[in-house]
Amino acid sequence: MRCVQDLGVHESSRNRGFRYLINVVCRCAPGLAFPGSGHPCRKDVAMRAVVLTSPGSPLDQIEVADPVAPPGGSVIDVLACGICHSDLHAAAGDYPTTLPVILGHEVAGLHPTLGPVLVYACWGCRKPDCWACSSGQEMICPNATEAGLFKDGGYAERMAIPDDGYLVPLGDLDPAQAAPLACGGLTAYRAVDHTLPFLSSAQKPRALVLGAGGLGQYGLQFIKLRSDAEVVVVDASPDKRRIALELGADHAVAPGEAEGLFTAVVDFVGADATLEAAAAHVARQGIAVVVGLYGGSIPFGFGRVPHEARFMSSIWGTRDQLGELVTLAQQHTLHSTIEVIGLADAQHAHERLHAGDVSGRFVIVPGNTA
Structure with missing residues (x-):
């Protein structure tokens, strides 16, 4: 079994793949120690996720512990997550990224009280003296933490959201069709x-x-x-x-x-x-x-x-613009070509997207196993 491990070990970033093995993932049966660590594997493995462990490495579907809701935030069930060209750049190491990380920033999910929602995934610093955040333009905040780059994203069954203000109710929009609206x-x-x-x-x-x-x-x-x-x-x-x-x-x-x-x-x-x-x-x-x-x-x-x-x-958009876009989609039929895949197909989808072998957008539906 693959399970999450948090050992508090601080290794040099010169070998991120090895650090990933030590800090995060151990492939062993519950109760057995990771070789050389002296720490047993945790048994609270609760969800599947696709993890980038090092730049250029194949995407790895593993089992990880459920995310924990941050103060003022929540955890949503991921209903659908689009695959974006910027995910390819992140996977290749073209963007600065905190590794290991769960990719994915085009996320539609189910909130326990709000129902189906679309996630605004560019989370600014929200400091009072930040001109970008104070003007509602978090996508150009110099200290923004984007889901799927610096925080775990939506290539998973569940996802932590830092503030419910980043959620836009979807109403009766289809989550798989709506997910790519969050970025694309x-x-x-x-x-x-x-x-x-x-x-x-x-x-x-x-x-x-x-x-x-x-x-x-x-x-x-x-x-x-x-x-x-x-x-x-x-x-x-x-x-x-x-x-x-x-x-x-x-x-x-x-x-x-x-x-x-x-x-x-x-x-x-x-x-x-x-x-x-x-x-x-x-x-x-x-x-x-x-x-x-x-x-x-x-x-x-x-x-x-x-x-x-x-x-x-031009880059991304504002929270207000995402709300406008969802309203537009509710009032008018927006047509998009999507191909629904499961978590296990993420690596193959990245390869096809890199080759230009898709007419529209790939959308991961975690529950899809076909």
Whole structure:
């Protein structure tokens, strides 16, 4: 049996895999000691979770002790947890992460009194002198602790929440469909929000969406719901272009086939090629917003981009915006392509997502064993 162990041993971080074995997981029968530790394994193993033990290591499904509700917080049963591209970056060691950690920040759960909820998973420091937290923008708090990076997340049967204020009631929304709204949907919502003043003031607003994966599919729907803009979607995948048209895009074209200038461009890829496309197609005094994580860049300077065009990055969203998004989803049918998997399939899903072998979003449902 695999069980959780908390030995209070402080090892050098130079060998995190070994520290994980000593501090957290021992693979033995209840009552037996971990070799060399002198400490027996705990018997209060209560839930399954998928744990990242070291950067680049395969995700490990183990049994761990139930999380404990922090003061002022609670523990929820995880109903569904989306898999995000940033989970791939965390697993690869591209982001600073407290290891070992349970990944997952797109979480829908069941609260003992609130019922089905969506989790806002970027937890700021909430100090009175923090300008980000005091303005409701915890996602840019320099000391934020994000679920799935610095605190255990939703690749598990249960999850601890530091404050019930981070929970948004779902009503009758399907948890598996709603889970990706917590990051993928919210990120697209905020990115589109930046473009609305530009689209609303243009005589013939046009919006260009680069990338028709999970975020791009949300983004084009938000633009159609919240503006009168013509929406053109660019993606290399014929299947994703077909989905984009089904979701309401006016046109869906392959890379290099977009024509004309656009009031707003939203880049859900962030590669060199898509940023170059954004610079080529954004109108003067238009806006280009990038949220994709591919790490591309373009030359920037006077004469290198259209005059008075605005280029900006956008990250996640606020708690208030998540509440707005859930309300929008309750009032309008938001279509998303999801593939439901179980906890045991998390590693394979990461591999497929890395290879681009998914049309929308993977969603882990802990109770799914098919």
